[in-house]
Amino acid sequence: MSMMDVKGNSNSSSSTTQSDEEMMGDLRRGPWTVEEDFKLINYIATHGEGRWNSLARCAGLKRTGKSCRLRWLNYLRPDVRRGNITLEEQLMILELHSRWGNRWSKIAQHLPGRTDNEIKNYWRTRVQKHAKQLKCDVNSKQFKDTMRYLWMPRLIERIQAAAASPATSVSPAATVSAPANNQHSISNSDVGTGNLVMAPHGINGNDFGVSHVTQSYTPENSSTAASSDSFATQVSPVSDLTTDYYNIPINRNTNPDYFQAGQVGYLESMISPPGIFNHGLDFQAMEHSNNQWPMDGGDTSDNMWNLEDIWF
DNA sequence: AAGGATTCCAACCGCATGTCA
DNA sequence: GTGACATGCGGTTGGAATCCT
Numbered sequence: 001m002s003m004m005d006v007k008g009n010s011n012s013s014s015s016t017t018q019s020d021e022e023m024m025g026d027l028r029r030g031p032w033t034v035e036e037d038f039k040l041i042n043y044i045a046t047h048g049e050g051r052w053n054s055l056a057r058c059a060g061l062k063r064t065g066k067s068c069r070l071r072w073l074n075y076l077r078p079d080v081r082r083g084n085i086t087l088e089e090q091l092m093i094l095e096l097h098s099r100w101g102n103r104w105s106k107i108a109q110h111l112p113g114r115t116d117n118e119i120k121n122y123w124r125t126r127v128q129k130h131a132k133q134l135k136c137d138v139n140s141k142q143f144k145d146t147m148r149y150l151w152m153p154r155l156i157e158r159i160q161a162a163a164a165s166p167a168t169s170v171s172p173a174a175t176v177s178a179p180a181n182n183q184h185s186i187s188n189s190d191v192g193t194g195n196l197v198m199a200p201h202g203i204n205g206n207d208f209g210v211s212h213v214t215q216s217y218t219p220e221n222s223s224t225a226a227s228s229d230s231f232a233t234q235v236s237p238v239s240d241l242t243t244d245y246y247n248i249p250i251n252r253n254t255n256p257d258y259f260q261a262g263q264v265g266y267l268e269s270m271i272s273p274p275g276i277f278n279h280g281l282d283f284q285a286m287e288h289s290n291n292q293w294p295m296d297g298g299d300t301s302d303n304m305w306n307l308e309d310i311w312f
Numbered sequence: 313a314a315g316g317a318t319t320c321c322a323a324c325c326g327c328a329t330g331t332c333a
Numbered sequence: 334g335t336g337a338c339a340t341g342c343g344g345t346t347g348g349a350a351t352c353c354t
Contacts, residue, residue, distance in 0.1 A: 029323080029324075030322095030323075030324090031322075031323080031348095032322090032323090050339095050340095051339075052339075052340075053338085053339070065339075065340085066324085066325095066339095066340085066341095067323075067324080069340075069341085070322085070323065070324085071322090071323085073341095074321095074322075074323085075322075102342095102343065102344090103342090103343090104342075104343065105341075105342060105343085116341095116342075116343080117321080117322075117323090117343095118321080120343070120344080121320070121321050121322090122320095122321095124344090124345095125319065125320060125321080129319090
């Protein structure tokens, strides 16, 4: 069973370009196979990226240029980072989304190794889900306030707690991501200026469920490394090509303007301006009264939504 | 154990914009 | 200036995996 089976060889797409249409004869769709991945990787290794339609032809792939591009950018690229979104990344997504809205690609530029697709999926599956549970719009003031005064602080607390006790580190990014230079170091002067933390109009959202952030990332525990039983024929959701198969080092970030998780300046800057979290909420007490905020990987979403009762 | 519900995410679609002849 | 084609982006879909009853 595959998406290809479902969508078949439909050639009714009105969005395809003319050159796509010309190729529509026996185009493949749906999940990529190992063979296709190899072809694409090998071709790009030799000839580089770009000119995706001709690339698809020359590489012997019966795919549209679009499809090749997407597969490369979202999955095969050497610096694509697999695995769970870290706390720091969640915080970053949250903050950047508050600034830019659904500008996923722009947000992704500041999260090395993460694709716009991944961030978009994250937002939709976690944040919007919670907004829905709260019966409010993700862009509503109510929801933003909840983000800003409840979940952001909790996230920061957890990041700091993790930093204080490395044995229970929650920051895979700190170990996986090791850019060499020129990260955007956020100074304390950013704090309270709206520069990064606590933007004037608040924070839109985050996954405070953080159910997947407590493990250190390894290829083995990558979320995409599971369920490899269908690997022989289909790879898309399961292969860990960037490590096991192709032995390509992960996460070679070159973006000079990105945030490095675990960077002290960043975390410090994430600490709220004085008093901003002190709106009569005792988070410690809340944590206790709600059966805490586990650091062991359990999904805390429900607990957090219990906090909602207190909040409202 | 079974099957229904939910979650996650790869891949697709449609549109906008960029590039080039 | 214009049209053809390429690229990029955000939204959506649907199926595998996982969870729940």
